[in-house]
Amino acid sequence: MSTEAAEAAMTTASPMVEAIGVRKVYGRNEVLKSIDLTVQQGEVVSLLGPSGSGKSTFLRCINHLERVDGGEISVNGHLVGYRRAHGKKYELRRKEIAAARRDVGMVFQRFNLFPHRTAIENVMEAPLFVKRRNRDEVRKQAQNLLDRVGLADHADAYPTTLSGGQQQRVAIARALAMEPTLMLFDEPTSALDPELVGEVLDVMKGLAEEGMTMIVVTHEIGFAREVCNRVVFMDGGVIVEQGVPDEVFGNPQHARTQSFLSKVL
Amino acid sequence: MSVEAAVDSPVAHADEPIVRLRHPWRWVAVAVIALFLAQAIVFAVTNDKLRWDLVWGYLFEESILRGLWMTVKLTVVAMVVGVVLGTVLAVMRLSDNPVFRAVAGGYVWIFRGTPILVQLLFWFFLGTVLPTITIGIPFGPDFGSWATNTVISQFTAAILGLGLNEAAYMAEIVRAGIGSVDQGQSEAAEALGMSPATTYRRVVLPQAARLIVPPTANQTISMLKLTSLVLVIGLPELTTTVQLIYGRNLQQIPMLLVASIWYLVLTTLLTIVQSRLEKRMSRGVSRSGTERRKLFTRQGGRS
Numbered sequence: 001m002s003t004e005a006a007e008a009a010m011t012t013a014s015p016m017v018e019a020i021g022v023r024k025v026y027g028r029n030e031v032l033k034s035i036d037l038t039v040q041q042g043e044v045v046s047l048l049g050p051s052g053s054g055k056s057t058f059l060r061c062i063n064h065l066e067r068v069d070g071g072e073i074s075v076n077g078h079l080v081g082y083r084r085a086h087g088k089k090y091e092l093r094r095k096e097i098a099a100a101r102r103d104v105g106m107v108f109q110r111f112n113l114f115p116h117r118t119a120i121e122n123v124m125e126a127p128l129f130v131k132r133r134n135r136d137e138v139r140k141q142a143q144n145l146l147d148r149v150g151l152a153d154h155a156d157a158y159p160t161t162l163s164g165g166q167q168q169r170v171a172i173a174r175a176l177a178m179e180p181t182l183m184l185f186d187e188p189t190s191a192l193d194p195e196l197v198g199e200v201l202d203v204m205k206g207l208a209e210e211g212m213t214m215i216v217v218t219h220e221i222g223f224a225r226e227v228c229n230r231v232v233f234m235d236g237g238v239i240v241e242q243g244v245p246d247e248v249f250g251n252p253q254h255a256r257t258q259s260f261l262s263k264v265l
Numbered sequence: 266m267s268v269e270a271a272v273d274s275p276v277a278h279a280d281e282p283i284v285r286l287r288h289p290w291r292w293v294a295v296a297v298i299a300l301f302l303a304q305a306i307v308f309a310v311t312n313d314k315l316r317w318d319l320v321w322g323y324l325f326e327e328s329i330l331r332g333l334w335m336t337v338k339l340t341v342v343a344m345v346v347g348v349v350l351g352t353v354l355a356v357m358r359l360s361d362n363p364v365f366r367a368v369a370g371g372y373v374w375i376f377r378g379t380p381i382l383v384q385l386l387f388w389f390f391l392g393t394v395l396p397t398i399t400i401g402i403p404f405g406p407d408f409g410s411w412a413t414n415t416v417i418s419q420f421t422a423a424i425l426g427l428g429l430n431e432a433a434y435m436a437e438i439v440r441a442g443i444g445s446v447d448q449g450q451s452e453a454a455e456a457l458g459m460s461p462a463t464t465y466r467r468v469v470l471p472q473a474a475r476l477i478v479p480p481t482a483n484q485t486i487s488m489l490k491l492t493s494l495v496l497v498i499g500l501p502e503l504t505t506t507v508q509l510i511y512g513r514n515l516q517q518i519p520m521l522l523v524a525s526i527w528y529l530v531l532t533t534l535l536t537i538v539q540s541r542l543e544k545r546m547s548r549g550v551s552r553s554g555t556e557r558r559k560l561f562t563r564q565g566g567r568s
Contacts, residue, residue: 063456065452065455065456094460094461095460095461098455098458098459098460098461099458101455101456101457101458102457102458104456105456106453106456108449108452108453108456110449112447112449112450112452112453113453114450114453114454114468114472115472115549115550116471116472116475116548116549116550117549118549125457125467126457126458126459129459129463129467130457130458130459130460130463158548158549159549160549160550171453174457175456175457178457178458
């Protein structure tokens with residue numbers, strides 16, 4: 001709490017993501033037990049932890065793909081999923097939730113590209129049918145984005161004809177097409193063959209260098225160490241430890257962090 | 266011989282010719298089937314009681330063509346009603362709204378749970394229990410009123426009976442189609458900021474459509490023949506017309522052949538439309554190059 005307050009005081013910008021006491025329960029299983037986390041604008045934060053530690057669930061809560069059962073999350077100063085008024089939180093309509101998500105891009109473990117559309121159509125879909133922008137303009141932007149992720153030559157390919165790494169790069173371009181201010185990555189390289197991981201991480205590294213605020217659930221310790229400003233280690237639904245990568249990886253304070261790192265490093 | 270020489274050298278083994286698996290029983294099956302087929306052809310050609318001249322003569326006869334047209338009309342309209350209403354019902358059934366879910370569930374329960382023949386007769390005889398149809402606010406003012414028997418003609422009763430029944434079956438087909446689209450697809454769409462309606466229209470339904478086409482084609486072909494049930498409310502479609510004719514000329518089999526030929530023609534057309542649609546819908550879905558294997562292929566397996 002005090003370290004977060006100090007961090008917030010150091011930077012003048014308002015926090016991009018602010019989670020306070022977030023709880024999530026599936027039946028009797030409490031997957032998130034009061035998570036507090038503040039992510040500043042331009043920060044690149046990775047969430048680490050064993051599977052089942054709740055890191056993916058927390059990431060999905062930020063985008064309201066999961067409803068929080070306690071506490072609250074704000075993105076860009078806006079409460080996620082609710083509207084505060086008269087000392088109460090009123091649930092938003094699904095349309096309003098959809099509108100709020102436009103500033104947050106998400107990349108999934110299994111890519112989730114639309115299989116009935118080509119690479120460029122995947123990228124164009126949301127600007128065309130959510131923002132209702134001009135088709136020629138959108139096509140130009142989509143072509144640029146595909147170029148940026150190194151897939152300019154594959155614009156007209158259907159997802160099934162692309163490799164996993166190429167599909168994930170299209171998925172990143174698709175998320176960027178909505179010009180988000182925050183990007184969420186849910187284990188973006190876990191479904192990839194080892195030799196394809198690098199090309200996806202390179203694209204993400206480029207994004208980080210351009211100042212994109214990113215929260216990345218990952219098992220790629222190398223990426224976390226090299227690219228992230230902060231790593232957050234979660235286990236059993238709580239944040240066990242967090243700090244700059246060199247500190248957490250080099251001198252983990254907590255026994256659970258130590259045992260996890262000894263297995264993955 | 267040279268064969269023994271080849272055995273000695275391991276390098277030569279690699280070049281030995283491959284003898285493909287033969288299928289002698291396929292030839293036996295062909296012989297048996299050919300025998301039966303020949304007998305059937307001989308029967309069809311030599312039996313003058315089949316009256317092929319009559320079949321040919323009636324095939325394009327005016328009342329037959331009128332009946333055929335009625336069959337086509339009933340099939341198309343009933344299927345349009347069925348597909349549109351069925352899709353609405355399926356979306357309702359998968360909605361978060363418990364009222365929608367209950368209404369759609371109740372609809373399917375009633376219309377799938379009673380015989381279609383009963384439903385046809387029900388709409389036809391509706392006028393006996395509900396003499397006038399009134400549009401207005403329940404227990405409030407009326408905006409207009411019509412005699413039931415003028416609103417629900419034979420054709421309307423047939424469409425109501427066939428179409429509303431079909432909607433119940435289509436609802437289940439569409440629901441299964443939507444259900445088999447990966448959850449990640451709607452999550453990705455929602456994460457991009459799409460509203461629920463846009464997600465359905467742009468992402469879920471186009472993918473569900475690919476899975477819905479084959480069973481829907483099946484339903485259409487089935488509907489084509491189900492239309493003959495409108496016989497009970499006296500609407501002259503193909504089968505009814507044929508029955509009327511053989512009632513007079515007592516040539517049952519030749520007349521039934523006339524109907525069968527037309528049904529086969531229509532079914533064939535529908536099958537062609539189906540395979541065209543399926544090809545169009547399979548955009549982006551990898552189909553491993555399953556070229557049709559020949560019956561007596563010498564180079565079976567990978568070439």
